[in-house]
Amino acid sequence: MRTDPLAYLSIELDTLKQQGLYRHLRILEGEQKPKTTFDHRQVVNLSSNNYLGLTTHPRLREAALAATRDLGVGSGSVRSIAGTMAIHMELERRLAVFKNTEAVVVFQSGFAANAGTVAAVLTKEDVVISDELNHASIIDGARLSRAAIKVFPHKDVAAARRILQDLPASQRKLLITDGVFSMDGDVGAIPDLCTLAEEFGCIMMVDDAHASGVFGKNGRGTIDHFGLHGRVDIQVGTLSKAVGALGGYVAGSRALIDFLYHRARPFLFSTSHPPATAAACIAAIDVLEQEPQIIDRLWDNTLFFKAGLRALGFNTGLSESPITPVIAGDGALAMKLSDRLFQEGVFAQGIAFPTVARDKARVRTIVTATHTRDDLQFALDVFAKVGRELGLI
């Protein structure tokens, strides 16, 4: 009999189990809501990216249903062959107006947008200068491009400058940062990096996945928040988080978008969104434009919850967004914290290496506009109880 060539995977999984890092998937029964049922337990949900509650917003739901009735469930092709529907073009036009750029291309996910774009615009002759905490999809795109990758310490603009000073002036350079960092909730050094990019002639790129729908006027993102219109060549946003549906997009010049239509591999080789997804995203733009008070509620809840965690004495890092980490340090301790919170009715996912540094394991909390004050106060009370029990406060 043949021995299992994948046996080493089971050995690795056993190691995770011994380290207390093995995770079962939590199963959501029903809709993605601020108070809901995971694994048969009613919990306050602090783990979703559904910042504005748009996953279940009536206008998005109705738009998706109508598009399905009128246009079917699938697009039937990749964008570059037969899968560009009028509704895809309408979404791109709406996003370009919303983002105040010449053009937008929509991808199947934020991951595909980042990886596809970085890989398309660079060659092996070029270099990427990247914040050490940038998202995995940026790192994968950089690897696929075969460009040299130079990593600077988190938000260390002086270090990025030293890297740039050592590079030949003629070499093509892409300077890239997340807008909001997904594990720490802090904001990238975007204004200073823009200045640096201009000084050294870099392409400037910002991944605004966690800022889309959260920062800037009507949720236009960090470029709008900082007043940097025209200074960021490639803006990536996601339609999967605050926008409540699924997808990613690149906003920039007409030439950039035309080039990605011809060269971005997820655009060329993977089927486009179902009409329902595009329709829901268009409805989400309407909501962002017409109901900005949802975003105000998100920020009110954010400030309330952050202040509560800080007052209890937790280490919440340097967050400036609705993402607030509660840093435990040790990986197994973070998982224990997450498990105890869950038993007491609060779902905050534990996150350990390799997603974050080995000594910075944490539970990550994300509040939404749709949490009530009672939900958040309940969560704070549970954090207080479990935090004391585990010696974190």
Ligand SMILES: *Cc1c(COP(=O)(O)O)cnc(C)c1O
């Ligand atoms: C979530 C995330 C992505 C990926 O977006 P999806 O639409 O979920 O694929 C990309 N970049 C960052 C910084 C993210 O947090």
